[in-house]
Amino acid sequence: MQLTLNSPLDMHLHLRQGDMLKTVAPLSSKSFAGALIMPNTLPPITTKEQVITYKEEILNATKDDKFKPFMTLFFKNNYSYEFLKDIKDEILSIKLYPDGATTNSDGGVASFDIESLRETLEAMSELEIPLNIHGETTGFVMDREKEFIPIYEQLATVFPKLKIIMEHITTKDAVEALDKHPNLYATITLHHLFITLDDVAGGMLKPHLFCKPIAKRPQDREALLNIALNAHPKVMFGSDSAPHPKEKKEAPGCAAGVFTAPIALPLLAHLFEKYNKLENLQKFVSDNAQNIYNLNIKNKKILLEQKEFKVPNSYNSIVPFMGGEKINWRIIDA
Amino acid sequence: MQLTLNSPLDMHLHLRQGDMLKTVAPLSSKSFAGALIMPNTLPPITTKEQVITYKEEILNATKDDKFKPFMTLFFKNNYSYEFLKDIKDEILSIKLYPDGATTNSDGGVASFDIESLRETLEAMSELEIPLNIHGETTGFVMDREKEFIPIYEQLATVFPKLKIIMEHITTKDAVEALDKHPNLYATITLHHLFITLDDVAGGMLKPHLFCKPIAKRPQDREALLNIALNAHPKVMFGSDSAPHPKEKKEAPGCAAGVFTAPIALPLLAHLFEKYNKLENLQKFVSDNAQNIYNLNIKNKKILLEQKEFKVPNSYNSIVPFMGGEKINWRIIDA
Numbered sequence: 001m002q003l004t005l006n007s008p009l010d011m012h013l014h015l016r017q018g019d020m021l022k023t024v025a026p027l028s029s030k031s032f033a034g035a036l037i038m039p040n041t042l043p044p045i046t047t048k049e050q051v052i053t054y055k056e057e058i059l060n061a062t063k064d065d066k067f068k069p070f071m072t073l074f075f076k077n078n079y080s081y082e083f084l085k086d087i088k089d090e091i092l093s094i095k096l097y098p099d100g101a102t103t104n105s106d107g108g109v110a111s112f113d114i115e116s117l118r119e120t121l122e123a124m125s126e127l128e129i130p131l132n133i134h135g136e137t138t139g140f141v142m143d144r145e146k147e148f149i150p151i152y153e154q155l156a157t158v159f160p161k162l163k164i165i166m167e168h169i170t171t172k173d174a175v176e177a178l179d180k181h182p183n184l185y186a187t188i189t190l191h192h193l194f195i196t197l198d199d200v201a202g203g204m205l206k207p208h209l210f211c212k213p214i215a216k217r218p219q220d221r222e223a224l225l226n227i228a229l230n231a232h233p234k235v236m237f238g239s240d241s242a243p244h245p246k247e248k249k250e251a252p253g254c255a256a257g258v259f260t261a262p263i264a265l266p267l268l269a270h271l272f273e274k275y276n277k278l279e280n281l282q283k284f285v286s287d288n289a290q291n292i293y294n295l296n297i298k299n300k301k302i303l304l305e306q307k308e309f310k311v312p313n314s315y316n317s318i319v320p321f322m323g324g325e326k327i328n329w330r331i332i333d334a
Numbered sequence: 335m336q337l338t339l340n341s342p343l344d345m346h347l348h349l350r351q352g353d354m355l356k357t358v359a360p361l362s363s364k365s366f367a368g369a370l371i372m373p374n375t376l377p378p379i380t381t382k383e384q385v386i387t388y389k390e391e392i393l394n395a396t397k398d399d400k401f402k403p404f405m406t407l408f409f410k411n412n413y414s415y416e417f418l419k420d421i422k423d424e425i426l427s428i429k430l431y432p433d434g435a436t437t438n439s440d441g442g443v444a445s446f447d448i449e450s451l452r453e454t455l456e457a458m459s460e461l462e463i464p465l466n467i468h469g470e471t472t473g474f475v476m477d478r479e480k481e482f483i484p485i486y487e488q489l490a491t492v493f494p495k496l497k498i499i500m501e502h503i504t505t506k507d508a509v510e511a512l513d514k515h516p517n518l519y520a521t522i523t524l525h526h527l528f529i530t531l532d533d534v535a536g537g538m539l540k541p542h543l544f545c546k547p548i549a550k551r552p553q554d555r556e557a558l559l560n561i562a563l564n565a566h567p568k569v570m571f572g573s574d575s576a577p578h579p580k581e582k583k584e585a586p587g588c589a590a591g592v593f594t595a596p597i598a599l600p601l602l603a604h605l606f607e608k609y610n611k612l613e614n615l616q617k618f619v620s621d622n623a624q625n626i627y628n629l630n631i632k633n634k635k636i637l638l639e640q641k642e643f644k645v646p647n648s649y650n651s652i653v654p655f656m657g658g659e660k661i662n663w664r665i666i667d668a
Contacts, residue, residue, distance in 0.1 A: 140551055141536040201535065202475040204587035205544040214535055217474055250584050253538035
């Protein structure tokens with residue numbers, strides 16, 4: 001069996017910097033026609049100059065003019081209308097991190113007091129710049145996303161013209177919030193469609209499956225699977241592929257992130273085929289995102305075939321999701 | 335400030351075998367007058383000969399005739415009355431593991447069908463041999479203990495003369511079950527009085543805090559603290575100190591277990607003093623256990639003082655709880 005995907009997009013991707021960028025960027029461009037690039041670099045991407053420089057570094061690393069990096073800014077509540085108007089053509093959206101929520105999120109938003117965010121969010125609404133949010137509170141780790149839902153809902157209500165994307169949703173609660181507000185959207189990762197907390201910590205502890213938000217309960221995974229497999233029009237694939245060197249994962253303090261970029265499409269094909277939903281994969285990995293972000297990317301076809309493929313144990317020093325395991329779809333090189 | 339503890343006991347301890355035993359046994363005998371030794375060795379302790387041999391190995395390792403290893407058997411539902419009568423004087427209790435629930439628990443109980451357990455549990459009741467249980471189902475990792483409570487309650491009801499110790503309880507649910515049945519007792523570990531899942535996986539992932547049962551929610555920890563600090567008479571200290579070499583903890587599949595034996599008493603003193611409950615520590619670490627198990631151990635005094643102590647980063651290859659951190663109580667060498 002073969003499958004052609006038209007311009008698949010990864011709408012939540014960490015490409016990092018330096019040597020790590022050079023390792024992982026070509027692994028994304030091999031599979032995808034474009035990706036939304038997260039701005040939580042060191043330092044974070046907060047200026048037009050940084051956006052342009054980072055984009056050039058990415059293009060140099062992929063050496064693939066058919067791969068489009070959609071750039072984002074690291075949200076700050078002091079971005080003015082003028083600043084945003086000037087930078088608008090260089091970015092696709094702006095990513096909001098609560099302060100300290102995940103890797104390199106220091107300096108993110110410390111308070112969700114609406115008035116402190118109003119000027120920037122109204123400017124974004126007017127300029128039609130979508131807002132990506134890492135929606136977690138600082139509460140108990142299993143409750144952080146659920147506790148954040150009222151904040152999503154308040155923002156969606158107060159700024160009705162702002163497109164708000166709930167990034168990497170992991171709970172039934174977030175799925176239920178999705179349809180309550182016309183301007184709420186969501187990305188879902190690969191790994192949250194496959195694993196629950198049982199896979200991370202139910203047997204041996206698996207640092208390579210540790211991520212933020214942490215994988216939740218079986219019923220949460222079921223809710224995510226349901227909207228992904230049915231290609232709910234407000235839901236897009238965003239891998240949140242987040243590489244760390246092996247020595248930072250197998251350590252006394254293991255960094256959060258699962259590296260999925262190189263095997264995302266084969267595993268999605270496996271999953272959608274397993275549930276007899278292969279006809280919906282094109283929407284989940286491209287069409288929905290193009291509609292939500294008003295994109296028109298049609299320049300790349302990715303051909304997959306149903307054939308055994310052994311996932312490498314590592315890509316340089318990075319251990320991928322399902323490293324060393326056999327999966328039953330693979331990408332056919334162009 | 336100084337504190338003398340009379341014959342403190344650790345009523346749930348893993349001493350392992352071979353070199354590991356030689357490393358950890360003296361660290362327990364330095365702090366405790368005795369300990370209940372878990373039987374999940376390789377192979378598990380299931381015969382009188384094994385009990386005697388393992389006890390000798392432990393005594394050789396501690397070289398401390400004031401340390402009493404209370405031996406246990408690995409529960410099997412084919413132990414007959416005659417077998418148990420013959421072995422009774424060599425053991426203090428029998429430990430039941432659900433099959434596969436934790437380290438070296440293969441061959442444990444696969445079904446809690448009462449009839450399949452009746453003969454052995456009735457013999458234990460008659461011979462007054464207490465039953466220690468690792469009470470977890472195979473359900474979702476955060477629910478396993480809660481789901482096991484009905485099994486505890488059924489066993490307590492069907493075998494009213496059997497003393498049943500709910501080992502290393504971690505939930506408010508288990509605390510609530512404790513007073514519902516006169517023959518239900520519990521041990522509580524050091525680490526479950528200190529940590530929640532947030533400490534394990536809320537920031538960076540901490541393999542050295544990964545254990546089974548996994549640490550739960552803040553309100554669960556509060557419930558445990560409440561009965562420990564008040565020295566509830568049906569509750570005893572049992573460290574569940576479970577050493578693994580560093581390379582098995584900082585690995586792609588990290589083994590479950592927290593090594594607490596050498597710093598258990600100083601940290602308990604710290605905790606009980608913090609809550610103004612120091613007068614209850616003697617009961618929690620010795621008197622309650624002596625009442626529950628009908629012991630009469632009075633041969634060892636442990637003197638502690640309030641003075642800064644830096645926990646070693648490791649004991650040979652074993653990283654202890656709070657390794658490298660400063661704590662404010664220490665044991666004064668005899």
